[in-house]
Amino acid sequence: MSLIKYESFVREPLVDRDKNYNQVTEDIVYTIEAKPTRLWYIGFYISVALLLFGVYSLYRDVAYGIGQWNLGKTLGWGWDITNFVWWVGIGHAGTLISAILLLFRQGWRTGVNRAAEAMTIFAVICAGQFPIWHMGRVWMAMFVMPYPNTRGPLWPNFNSPLLWDVFAISTYFTVSLLFWYSGLLPDLATVRDRAKTKFRKLMYGIASFGWSGSTKHWQRHESLSLVLAGLSTPLVLSVHTIVSFDFATSVVPGWHTTIFPPYFVAGAVFSGFAMVQTLMIITRRVMNLQDYITLGHIEAMNKVIVLTGSIVGCAYLTELFIAWYGANTYEYDIFFKYRIAGAYGWSYWLMMTCNVISPQLFWFKKLRRNIGFTFFMSIVVNVGMWFERFVIIVSSLYRDYLPSSWSLYYRPTIFEVGFYLGTFGLFFTCYFLFSKYFPVIAIAEIKSILKTSGESYKEKMADLENMSVEEFYAKTHDHH
Amino acid sequence: MDIRKFVVGSFDDEAVLFPAVKKVRKAGYKIHDVYTPFPVHGLDGALGLRDTSLHTAGFIYGLTGLTTALGFISWILTRDWIQNYGGKPHFSLPAWIPIMFELTVLFSAVGMVLTFCYLCQMAPFVKKHIFHPRATDDLFVMVIECTSKTNVKETEDFLAAAGAKEINVQIAEAGWWLGRYDQDSKLFDNKSETVTA
Numbered sequence: 001m002s003l004i005k006y007e008s009f010v011r012e013p014l015v016d017r018d019k020n021y022n023q024v025t026e027d028i029v030y031t032i033e034a035k036p037t038r039l040w041y042i043g044f045y046i047s048v049a050l051l052l053f054g055v056y057s058l059y060r061d062v063a064y065g066i067g068q069w070n071l072g073k074t075l076g077w078g079w080d081i082t083n084f085v086w087w088v089g090i091g092h093a094g095t096l097i098s099a100i101l102l103l104f105r106q107g108w109r110t111g112v113n114r115a116a117e118a119m120t121i122f123a124v125i126c127a128g129q130f131p132i133w134h135m136g137r138v139w140m141a142m143f144v145m146p147y148p149n150t151r152g153p154l155w156p157n158f159n160s161p162l163l164w165d166v167f168a169i170s171t172y173f174t175v176s177l178l179f180w181y182s183g184l185l186p187d188l189a190t191v192r193d194r195a196k197t198k199f200r201k202l203m204y205g206i207a208s209f210g211w212s213g214s215t216k217h218w219q220r221h222e223s224l225s226l227v228l229a230g231l232s233t234p235l236v237l238s239v240h241t242i243v244s245f246d247f248a249t250s251v252v253p254g255w256h257t258t259i260f261p262p263y264f265v266a267g268a269v270f271s272g273f274a275m276v277q278t279l280m281i282i283t284r285r286v287m288n289l290q291d292y293i294t295l296g297h298i299e300a301m302n303k304v305i306v307l308t309g310s311i312v313g314c315a316y317l318t319e320l321f322i323a324w325y326g327a328n329t330y331e332y333d334i335f336f337k338y339r340i341a342g343a344y345g346w347s348y349w350l351m352m353t354c355n356v357i358s359p360q361l362f363w364f365k366k367l368r369r370n371i372g373f374t375f376f377m378s379i380v381v382n383v384g385m386w387f388e389r390f391v392i393i394v395s396s397l398y399r400d401y402l403p404s405s406w407s408l409y410y411r412p413t414i415f416e417v418g419f420y421l422g423t424f425g426l427f428f429t430c431y432f433l434f435s436k437y438f439p440v441i442a443i444a445e446i447k448s449i450l451k452t453s454g455e456s457y458k459e460k461m462a463d464l465e466n467m468s469v470e471e472f473y474a475k476t477h478d479h480h
Numbered sequence: 481m482d483i484r485k486f487v488v489g490s491f492d493d494e495a496v497l498f499p500a501v502k503k504v505r506k507a508g509y510k511i512h513d514v515y516t517p518f519p520v521h522g523l524d525g526a527l528g529l530r531d532t533s534l535h536t537a538g539f540i541y542g543l544t545g546l547t548t549a550l551g552f553i554s555w556i557l558t559r560d561w562i563q564n565y566g567g568k569p570h571f572s573l574p575a576w577i578p579i580m581f582e583l584t585v586l587f588s589a590v591g592m593v594l595t596f597c598y599l600c601q602m603a604p605f606v607k608k609h610i611f612h613p614r615a616t617d618d619l620f621v622m623v624i625e626c627t628s629k630t631n632v633k634e635t636e637d638f639l640a641a642a643g644a645k646e647i648n649v650q651i652a653e654a655g656w657w658l659g660r661y662d663q664d665s666k667l668f669d670n671k672s673e674t675v676t677a
Contacts, residue, residue: 021517021618146552152561158553159565164578171582175589182593185602190517190616198662205661209597210606213615216529217600218519223534224596228589231538235585242578444518 012296013455014107019291021447028441029191031287033200036436039286047428054422057415058133066136069416072407074400079412080130082389083420086271087127087427088169088243089264089385092236093272094120095176098183099232102225107453108300110445111293114187115283116276117180118438122430123275124173126423131165133419161245168242175235179228182221185211187439240268247392254334254396257322263315267385270308270355273301274381279431281375283440292441295369302368305381309359312388316356330401339395343409347387348395354384482654485626486512487635488611489644490619494520497620500642501526504624507638512625512654515615534599538592545587549580607659609652619646625654 015024036044060068071078094116101109132141144166146155156163189211192204211217244264247255277298284293323335340348358380367373398407434440467475491497497514501523504511511527524531557563558570568575597603615621622644624635636647 022614025517025617146556155556155561157563157565158557158579159568159572159575161578164582167579167582171586175585178589178593182596186518186616192661193610193613193616195661201662202660205607206604209602209604210608210656211600211602211616212513212608212610213515213517213621214513214600215516215520215523215527216513216532217602218516219524219529220532220534220596220599222519223532224592227535227538227592231542231585231589234581238578238581245578447518448520 012294014111014294014296014453015446015450016291016294016455019450019454021450024446024450025190025194025443027289027291028439028443028446029194031435032191032437032439033196037286040432040436044429044432047425047432050421050425051429052422052425053418054420054425057418057422060415061133061136061419062138066134068413070411070413074405075394075397075407075410077393077397078410079390079416079420080134082386082393083423084127084130085243085264085389086386087123087130087423088240089268089271089389090275090382091120091123091127091172091176091272092240092265092268093276094118094123095172095179095232095236096269096272097276098179099229099236102229103233106300107449108297110442110449111297112276112280112301112441113445114180114183114438114442115279115435115440116272117176117183118434118440119275119279119431120176120272121173121180122427122434123272124169124176125430126427128169128173129419129423129426161242161249164242165246168239172235172239175228175232179225179232182224182228183442183445184438185209186213186221186444187442189213190443191439237265240264252396253328253330254323254339254392257319259315259318259322263312263319266308266311266315267355267388270305270312270359271382271385273305273308274378274385277301277305277374277378278382281371281378283435287435287440289441292446295371298371298374299365299368302362302374302377305377306359306362306368309355309362309381313356316352334396334399338399339391342395342399344391344395344398347391351384351387351391354380355388358384483651484512484654485632486611486650486652487624487626487630487632487639488646488648488650489622489624489636489639489642490612490614490646491622491643492619492645493643494523494620496643497622498523498526500622500639500644503642504622504638509630509635509638510625510627512623515611515621515623517614517616517618517620520620534592534596537595538588541591541595542584542588544591545583545585546580548587549583550576553579601656605658605660606656607661608656609650609654611650611652612646 019027057068069078069080071080094113097109097116098113101113132138135141144156144163146158156166185208188204188208192201192208195201195204241261241264244260248257248260250256280293280301281298284290320335320340323331326332338344358377361367361373362377394410398410400406489500491500494516497520501511501514505526505528514523514527516523553576554571557572562570601608611623612619612621622639624630624639626632626635626649632649636649639647
């Protein structure tokens with residue numbers, strides 16, 4: 001059996017420079033074993049400061065009530081649910097990269113999957129905060145769980161999309177966490193076995209669950225990863241579908257559209273990949289991982305961004321068309337009077353520019369492979385996707401059926417903004433800790449593709465590439 | 481305690497490891513295990529391991545989740561506490577599909593991971609003997625178990641001929657125990673008589 005899988009020579013290597021297995025370990029584990037840099041401390045402290053401000057904002061929310069926010073009639077949802085949907089969307093790229101790309105056998109996922117999965121988990125933690133604290137009386141949050149109680153027992157309404165959301169988000173969080181951690185076990189064992197300090201041996205010894213690298217364990221591990229990927233694929237699609245049901249099953253004009261599930265899922269992948277780009281471009285630079293997260297990786301992700309951005313664009317135009325074609329007065333008014341025009345028209349056009357028009361620049365290969373431009377675009381896309389949710393929520397709510405209940409212009413309070421900034425703090429605090437204490441790249445997975453997709457091995461492929469079919473056949477069959 | 485004697489050969493290339501595994505098995509040696517830094521495809525087959533049934537377990541857990549969700553929700557909404565939600569039928573299956581799906585995935589994933597940990601005997605504070613610290617880095621470590629008939633010297637020579645870079649003999653616990661990796665837990669001091677070979 002030939003170990004070297006024949007792969008096209010013209011494909012870019014997934015790992016640059018001549019590396020062996022040990023070097024892969026050294027390169028990736030380096031940041032765990034070295035002292036954190038000054039830059040790391042600065043970033044970490046800024047994140048913690050933001051987190052603390054978020055905690056204070058939540059303290060105000062709990063102590064004084066939801067009145068600390070500028071929600072009211074008829075805007076029952078505002079920044080909070082916008083942020084919730086935005087963070088859940090960001091939490092989609094990780095599972096998409098690790099699960100769907102695994103099923104599609106995309107080799108390039110190995111460079112970015114670990115960090116993207118971690119990002120998913122942190123983003124879902126951030127997302128979960130918004131509906132929970134929006135409850136106001138947050139100490140009753142457990143009422144959403146179906147547990148036997150002395151109130152009847154009074155069960156939650158299983159027909160409600162809001163309860164579906166509880167199940168979807170918590171399942172998504174649990175499964176993502178299991179998928180991420182089971183993939184981490186072998187790499188944590190790698191750190192454990194080369195640890196020099198007692199403390200590191202102890203901690204990574206506990207964290208790696210006694211992983212040994214036994215062939216049978218690898219076989220089960222492979223099976224586990226594959227099935228978890230198979231489960232996560234419909235799961236990731238279901239989560240944002242269900243989030244979109246929060247809107248789509250209502251009778252609010254601008255919300256009850258059947259296009260929402262696919263449109264939300266595409267948007268989630270779009271914004272998730274943008275966030276992965278933001279983080280990866282910084283991570284590869286700061287942690288010196290350019291050989292593993294190559295320009296090829298960045299370009300591949302930009303291709304996903306331009307694809308999903310175009311799907312989102314189609315959805316926006318379809319919505320507008322149907323609002324006109326459907327001949328429903330309320331639907332028409334929401335879209336043509338209060339969405340693309342009206343007090344919040346600016347946010348609609350900001351969304352259109354960021355999500356539909358500017359990502360089209362990624363059709364140019366030069367721009368797809370330009371790191372500075374990609375970084376800039378990743379921010380633009382995330383701003384655009386935040387405004388998408390803002391537009392959907394606010395522009396549908398601020399003009400009710402009754403003009404007497406129309407809202408004043410909605411501006412968030414400092415504590416509404418503070419809560420949002422606080423989740424940024426939470427997200428980046430987690431990410432900084434992760435990048436310091438965990439292998440940010442899946443070491444074992446990189447090693448398993450090294451011989452088929454590493455640069456030095458690719459070069460050897462050139463001989464095979466230039467062989468005639470007869471020579472190739474003779475060479476590959478002579479030892480049998 | 482399950483203390484045995486092993487001959488350990490470390491290879492630095494999986495392309496050498498494969499023919500070595502074949503040769504060692506053909507010669508009749510008992511391979512305890514091969515420890516690799518990443519999943520080497522086809523190695524389980526070469527070692528004669530049967531395919532894992534973990535995915536079947538996952539399927540069963542999934543079905544359990546599905547029936548749990550369906551049974552629980554239909555019991556609550558049609559028996560235990562009947563409520564009128566907008567005049568809709570009490571048994572409204574389409575509205576339950578999202579939660580039924582989520583619980584299928586949840587049960588399957590959690591069950592599979594727990595089963596995986598159980599089968600591989602993995603948990604926090606579980607400790608196992610490390611035959612070579614570089615088995616999780618860049619070496620492929622073949623561990624041959626010594627039986628009463630094994631000639632250690634001959635085995636070592638055989639491994640060297642098969643391409644092993646480092647060869648040594650170790651007396652070690654074959655299973656797992658509770659311990660910390662920063663401490664050498666002395667499991668079998670002065671108990672050399674328990675060694676079976």
